[in-house]
Amino acid sequence: MSFEAPLPPYNFTDPTATFFSASCIDLLLIELVPLVQRMAESAPTLDTPLPSYARPAAAAAATDKPPATSSNASTNPPAAGAAATAPTVVDTLSDEEATREDIYNRLENLGYKVGIGLVERFSRDRSRFTDNLDVIKFLCKDIWHLVFRKQIDNLKTNHRGVYVLTDMTFRPLIRMSAASGVPAATKAAPFLQFPCGVIRGALSAMGVNAQVTAETPGLPGAVFQITTVNKNPSG
Template sequence: MSFESVMPPYNASDPSARFLSSSCLDFLLIELVPMAYRVTNQLEAAALEQEDLTTAGVPPTTPGTQQLQPPGGTAGGTGRKMDEDEERDAVFYRLESLGYRVGQGLVERFSKDRPRFNDTLDVIKFLCKDLWTLVFRKQVDNLKTNHRGVYVLTDNAFRPFSRMSTETGGQAVLRAQPFLWFPCGIVRGALAAMGINATVQAESSELPGAVFQIKTIPVKQ
């Protein structure tokens, strides 16, 4: 349980307001990545098993029926397993999609009482200050833009990295990269909820810092 004070933005008069311990959020962010890898590999194994059964002439199973083994042995072994890049892409898609839905929900709740934003820069500032404080309990440390639809957000003490080991050799940075995919989804979902389509990428060159690059996608007329 956390005894830290509740951080804005929030509506203190909202009778349906719900609050979450910041420690619980930290633990969730830590567990999301291994969970995504685990689920991805479980689904892949199930798909390969079903493919092997189909190849062996065993009809697909339906809920409530028992899985039959193909003649001459057990299922598995003939399908092609994902390579490392395919696994990485699948995990990225799963985590980024989860974050996208979270980002949409956060903006719908915490920006409903605010006046409409005038331009994209106002939206990015809301993201850097209010939304970042809501999720990561601090504001972005630096914001840069080329005024042509590209925004670079720098967080020198990114909260999900605060408890990570910073061992030498660069492996810590490589292992930390997947923990940026869910936050990338949050940013993209938040922007989409405010009417801005964008791509979001993030990287870290040294823990616990993180850099997010947002590229807005112009609306085709």
């Protein structure tokens, strides 16, 4: 896989080599978040059930039977206390948070699979990494350039397993605007989950278990923090 213009003889010695337009990855990253949001709305997971106020209707639809009602309910109007069964603000917020977490997990898991595949494909001819810093450098230079067509602008570490990667012009956020009044961090958060998954998957494929978080200090910049669990790729 390459973004560069193919030159004769089109790398015929590598039967797995493919070429595609750089705009493909841009369109993928733009459409990925709305796609996963639609998937989460149409097929909630067991970890993210339907909102509480929608569960009775969903259960009735699943059994093709109307919700059970008492004889008094069919003849008498609802009592004043019935309003207490309506969804409260707290219930709504908790449902929204659960749905958001489900979307983030889906995006991160998709990125994780992509990260593993990238490393398996593009590090097959390299010698085994023996130091976490070498793994992070390979991520910042080779993998980052492959996916986002540039290298990381800044890499910092405390030499105790924490690495901070700064991309001042992160490609998925270049066309994003915060003029609508929504905070940039809130608006950009879903679009940072897939790259977090790519990073975690790439590190996992190189033998490094890590936790990855991301935030934006201001569009279109992005900061990724990697906290490794093991001390070296073989540990």
